[in-house]
Amino acid sequence: MALIELTDVTKRYTVGAQEIRALDGINLKIDRGEYCAIIGPSGSGKSTLMHLLGCLDTPTTGRVVIDGVDVSRASDGRLAEMRNEKIGFVFQAFNLLPKFTVLDNVELPMIYSGKSAKERRARAIAAVERVGLSERMKNTPLQLSGGQMQRVAIARALVNDPKIIFADEPTGNLDSKTGATILALFRELSEQGRTIVLVTHDNEIAANAPRRIVIRDGRIVQNADNWHSGLRAAPSPQEAHT
Numbered sequence: 001m002a003l004i005e006l007t008d009v010t011k012r013y014t015v016g017a018q019e020i021r022a023l024d025g026i027n028l029k030i031d032r033g034e035y036c037a038i039i040g041p042s043g044s045g046k047s048t049l050m051h052l053l054g055c056l057d058t059p060t061t062g063r064v065v066i067d068g069v070d071v072s073r074a075s076d077g078r079l080a081e082m083r084n085e086k087i088g089f090v091f092q093a094f095n096l097l098p099k100f101t102v103l104d105n106v107e108l109p110m111i112y113s114g115k116s117a118k119e120r121r122a123r124a125i126a127a128v129e130r131v132g133l134s135e136r137m138k139n140t141p142l143q144l145s146g147g148q149m150q151r152v153a154i155a156r157a158l159v160n161d162p163k164i165i166f167a168d169e170p171t172g173n174l175d176s177k178t179g180a181t182i183l184a185l186f187r188e189l190s191e192q193g194r195t196i197v198l199v200t201h202d203n204e205i206a207a208n209a210p211r212r213i214v215i216r217d218g219r220i221v222q223n224a225d226n227w228h229s230g231l232r233a234a235p236s237p238q239e240a241h242t
Contacts (some may be wrong), residue, residue: 005069006064008026008062009024009025010062024217024218033193035211037205044217050199054166059072088165092169102137131224136148195239
């Protein structure tokens, strides 16, 4: 059974007297444990698609099912529950609170989950250790490098043990070496069974994912594994030196 399934999905916006069809008849399945990239130019509809997949919005028409739950007409409250229980987000801009410590930032998604302060702190520590920042727990984001801030964002995405992680241009603010390290971390998480959806406009970034979903003018125009697309996944930093 697919973890994510979209059937005949459209998303339309009205701007003045003009109707904009951001998504036009999307059919898509993503299985549990898959690592895929959604790629397309600016204005293609990829961000709108991610908003639907991530329960940040609902479709105009069609059906969106996440982990067996039809969220097509869900209320804002139900969408928030789904995001908190099943989804983690990693963004290009990190979206960390500058005056909070690393641990405080990572704890934030658990504030409304009903977990005790003790459990929240224990889970946050484990998530920070998972991304290799044990020595930076008491630092604030302004005391970290870009790559370290993105690792904090990944820890925050992992802390509620979500089934799906959406990464929107996660290396966009990083140099190529640091970006490769972050992509290697996503590959590792995928190999451990996490479902990863990477959203990007960059072919080289998309090549890190085994599956490539190309969107243009609101429609999926290619949906294949990267091997058959002629784009092999880039090697990890360790593989690159063997």
